[in-house]
Amino acid sequence: MRAAVDSTRCEGHGRCSSICPEVFLVDEEGFASAPDREVPVDLEDKVRAAQANCPERAISLA
Amino acid sequence: MDSKHQVADPITDEWLGQHFDHTASELGLTLSGSLRRMRSLCPVAHSDRHGGFWVLTKYDDVARAAQDWGTFSSADGVGLPRPIGQPKTIPVEVDPPLQRTYRRLINRYLAPAAVNPWEPRTRALASRLVDEFADAGECEFMEAFGRPFPSIAFFEYTLNAPGEDVEKVASWSFTASNPSEPEAGACFMNLSNWINDFVEYRRGRPAMDDIVDGILNADIDGRPISHEEVVGIILVLILGGLETTTGALGSMMVRFSEQPEVPALLRANPERIPDAVEELLRLDGPFVCITRTTTCDVEVGGRQIKKGEKVLLYWASADRDDDQYADSDSFDLERGSGRHLAFGVGPHRCVGSSLARMQLRVALEEILRRIDDIRLRQGASIEYHSAFVRSPVSVPLTFSASR
Numbered sequence: 001m002r003a004a005v006d007s008t009r010c011e012g013h014g015r016c017s018s019i020c021p022e023v024f025l026v027d028e029e030g031f032a033s034a035p036d037r038e039v040p041v042d043l044e045d046k047v048r049a050a051q052a053n054c055p056e057r058a059i060s061l062a
Numbered sequence: 063m064d065s066k067h068q069v070a071d072p073i074t075d076e077w078l079g080q081h082f083d084h085t086a087s088e089l090g091l092t093l094s095g096s097l098r099r100m101r102s103l104c105p106v107a108h109s110d111r112h113g114g115f116w117v118l119t120k121y122d123d124v125a126r127a128a129q130d131w132g133t134f135s136s137a138d139g140v141g142l143p144r145p146i147g148q149p150k151t152i153p154v155e156v157d158p159p160l161q162r163t164y165r166r167l168i169n170r171y172l173a174p175a176a177v178n179p180w181e182p183r184t185r186a187l188a189s190r191l192v193d194e195f196a197d198a199g200e201c202e203f204m205e206a207f208g209r210p211f212p213s214i215a216f217f218e219y220t221l222n223a224p225g226e227d228v229e230k231v232a233s234w235s236f237t238a239s240n241p242s243e244p245e246a247g248a249c250f251m252n253l254s255n256w257i258n259d260f261v262e263y264r265r266g267r268p269a270m271d272d273i274v275d276g277i278l279n280a281d282i283d284g285r286p287i288s289h290e291e292v293v294g295i296i297l298v299l300i301l302g303g304l305e306t307t308t309g310a311l312g313s314m315m316v317r318f319s320e321q322p323e324v325p326a327l328l329r330a331n332p333e334r335i336p337d338a339v340e341e342l343l344r345l346d347g348p349f350v351c352i353t354r355t356t357t358c359d360v361e362v363g364g365r366q367i368k369k370g371e372k373v374l375l376y377w378a379s380a381d382r383d384d385d386q387y388a389d390s391d392s393f394d395l396e397r398g399s400g401r402h403l404a405f406g407v408g409p410h411r412c413v414g415s416s417l418a419r420m421q422l423r424v425a426l427e428e429i430l431r432r433i434d435d436i437r438l439r440q441g442a443s444i445e446y447h448s449a450f451v452r453s454p455v456s457v458p459l460t461f462s463a464s465r
Binding site for chain 1: 129165
């Protein structure tokens with residue numbers, strides 16, 4: 001699984017980085033990104049929860 | 063929460079479909095039932111009150127309008143009516159792209175990483191307030207906890223403002239947030255004057271590198287921030303940080319008194335409190351609606367809205383839409399998604415949501431650990447202060463101290 005944050009939709013609410021800080025990083029101003037690499041298997045549930053909780057639906061999983 | 067306080071319902075279908083008024087006191091007790099009727103009778107309603115405005119009550123319509131800031135603008139104000147004398151609130155009444163500059167400025171001070179270190183002090187405050195009433199067996203919850211907890215916390219470690227001013231600022235904020243209050247305009251004036259004095263006070267003291275210093279020293283797209291901008295931003299922090307969390311806490315206690323199985327479940331499983339905060343916010347979110355103004359003709363739910371019309375987005379209705387949440391009036395910890403609209407959505411979504419979540423979680427943890435058998439005092443009836451922010455005026459409780 002790979003996670004991506006659409007920076008044009010992210011409004012900096014910080015839900016994803018609260019739920020899964022291992023995968024979702026926030027910049028100084030609170031906006032999120034996800035490095036383009038494979039999500040460790042044991043974090044997949046948390047990444048799915050982060051996606052489901054993003055108010056802007058800015059997270060995609062592939 | 064609605065069944066026990068249901069009064070003879072004076073609200074007619076015609077009123078909901080043609081003369082709806084979000085500031086009507088009758089909605090205090092019947093809000094969720096009235097909005098349920100609107101979702102089925104007239105999901106995109108037009109009211110002839112307040113100069114004419116539209117009301118969106120379905121989740122998808124509300125979310126779409128909130129995210130489509132280009133069509134549904136905030137620049138012409140987000141209150142209806144907008145109190146005379148209210149300064150421009152920033153970034154609430156500004157559209158992107160300038161809105162994003164302000165938002166980035168304050169977001170960093172309210173992001174999860176910034177607010178999490180405040181938890182120990184938040185818990186100490188909650189614990190101290192609960193100490194004062196836990197053994198008494200009764201209290202007026204809003205006075206004992208609902209109002210002081212968020213406002214003292216906000217003054218002490220977000221604003222770093224003089225603690226002796228908390229009560230008067232909280233009281234002005236309470237009145238200003240209700241547009242049908244005749245004193246609302248005067249309270250905005252008092253708040254502006256207080257902010258002017260507060261800014262002077264902070265400028266005369268050593269830098270603290272907090273949100274206030276961040277605002278005072280901000281660069282707005284290449285120029286220094288203006289005084290009006292400073293006032294507008296601090297005003298939003300006060301209006302957003304005090305009365306909203308207060309309303310959420312009050313509504314939570316009312317629900318606990320009516321559904322004792324909810325606090326019992328959380329007392330046995332305190333690790334579910336974060337999920338419960340989300341579900342309680344979905345059911346009884348304190349920020350119930352907001353206004354936008356259309357920038358062009360637009361169709362919503364098969365109805366044509368003209369350019370320049372006012373549109374009320376009802377968060378509280380969207381969050382009980384059965385098309386979004388099965389059995390939407392019931393408390394269900396297993397829903398699993400925090401995508402409710404209690405904090406709004408889109409560029410203007412609540413900037414303080416991480417702080418509010420932390421405060422509400424800590425408050426519930428401390429309250430549930432210390433008191434049990436939470437009931438409304440016999441004979442008590444709850445009245446709501448309810449227009450844009452919904453908050454019980456007083457919540458007289460009886461309880462026993464936990465062993």
